[in-house]
Amino acid sequence: MPLKRNVSFWEGLKYKGGGPMWAWILHRLSGLGILLFVGLHVLAAFLTAQFGSDAGIAINVVYESWAFQIIVYFSILFHAINGLRVIVLDFWPALLEYEREAIWAEWSVIVPIFGLATYIIITKALGG
Amino acid sequence: MRARSIPKIFSFEYIMWLFMRISGLAMYVFALTGLTIALIMGARTQMDMGTLLRWTFFPIGTHVTSSDILVLEQWINPFWSIMQYLTIIFATMHGTNGLRMVIEDYMDAGWGVHVLRGLLLIAWLFMLLVAFNLIQTTGAV
Numbered sequence: 001m002p003l004k005r006n007v008s009f010w011e012g013l014k015y016k017g018g019g020p021m022w023a024w025i026l027h028r029l030s031g032l033g034i035l036l037f038v039g040l041h042v043l044a045a046f047l048t049a050q051f052g053s054d055a056g057i058a059i060n061v062v063y064e065s066w067a068f069q070i071i072v073y074f075s076i077l078f079h080a081i082n083g084l085r086v087i088v089l090d091f092w093p094a095l096l097e098y099e100r101e102a103i104w105a106e107w108s109v110i111v112p113i114f115g116l117a118t119y120i121i122i123t124k125a126l127g128g
Numbered sequence: 129m130r131a132r133s134i135p136k137i138f139s140f141e142y143i144m145w146l147f148m149r150i151s152g153l154a155m156y157v158f159a160l161t162g163l164t165i166a167l168i169m170g171a172r173t174q175m176d177m178g179t180l181l182r183w184t185f186f187p188i189g190t191h192v193t194s195s196d197i198l199v200l201e202q203w204i205n206p207f208w209s210i211m212q213y214l215t216i217i218f219a220t221m222h223g224t225n226g227l228r229m230v231i232e233d234y235m236d237a238g239w240g241v242h243v244l245r246g247l248l249l250i251a252w253l254f255m256l257l258v259a260f261n262l263i264q265t266t267g268a269v
Contacts (some may be wrong), residue, residue, distance in 0.1 A: 035223040039255060045190070046258045049266050069178050076185060080159075083152045090149065097246055120177045 020101040027082050030075035037063075037072055066125035070118050081110050144225050151222045158215045162187040169202050187211050190266050209263060216259045224252040 015021065043065060048056030062068055085106050089095050095102070163184040173181050175195035182191040189204035197203055228248050235241055 014162060018197075030227045031223070035227055038219065038223065042255060042259050043264065045266075046262050048261055069181070074180060078150070080152075080156065084156070087149045103208065117177055124176060126157065 018079075019100055021105055023082050023085075026076055026078055027086075030082075031077040033075045034079060037075075060097070066121050069121055073117060073121075074114055077110055081106055137189070144229075147221060148225060151218045154218050155215070155222070158187075158211060158218070159184050162211065170198065174198060186215060188266065212263045213260070216256070216263070220252055220255050224248055224255075244266070 017024075040059060044056040044059035044063075046056070047053035076108065085102050089099060089102060163180070166180060166183050166187075171183070174197045175183075175192060179192055179195045187208045189200075189208070192203055193200070228245065231244060232241060235244070
């Protein structure tokens, strides 16, 4: 059966799914982002180590920039902590009743850990 | 996008569903092991936050040799090579299967799915080969 969508992408984003919907979207985006990052990183490191390729070194400069580190750090941290929530709720379905509370708990863990590391990385990048 | 059908026990989808959760927990174990041992080995005073995070995500020597570590042998040895192999195998399987799930959410059942799975399998094996080569050449003493 072919896929039929009656709503546009932007209409779909207006769906009021709340926290769980945004967690689902962010989980996909961060997962795809990590995959892209890890794939490129392994390839660039391989090119540098094997051939001393300039392309590999150029990509490495991007990885080592502090802005890139912050984005990758957020993706991995969110994917890891949201993934832990998914695992806990999947293995103990009785807890699904508290899904929204679990998402609030999740953000209350992510924000301090992300904020602290980001603060340190930025102050260091700005010559602190 | 359509709802997934309920998988039969020990169907491919069920096994991958279980694998995603188990490999997720396994990566927690790898990352926390790397972070804990790094701190015991003196990371707190010998490297900055970014370097420590790079090591936590993947414990390869090239991630920390630019820092102020004192004993190189502690950071580059067979134990960390094993951790690298385990991390790369679980992480790439987890990632490849995640990509497969995302793509198949937008695909219809049919021959296209089998072609795609074949391509993803090849891409995964290629990435494993490249990563293994990298670990062999730069991850060992």
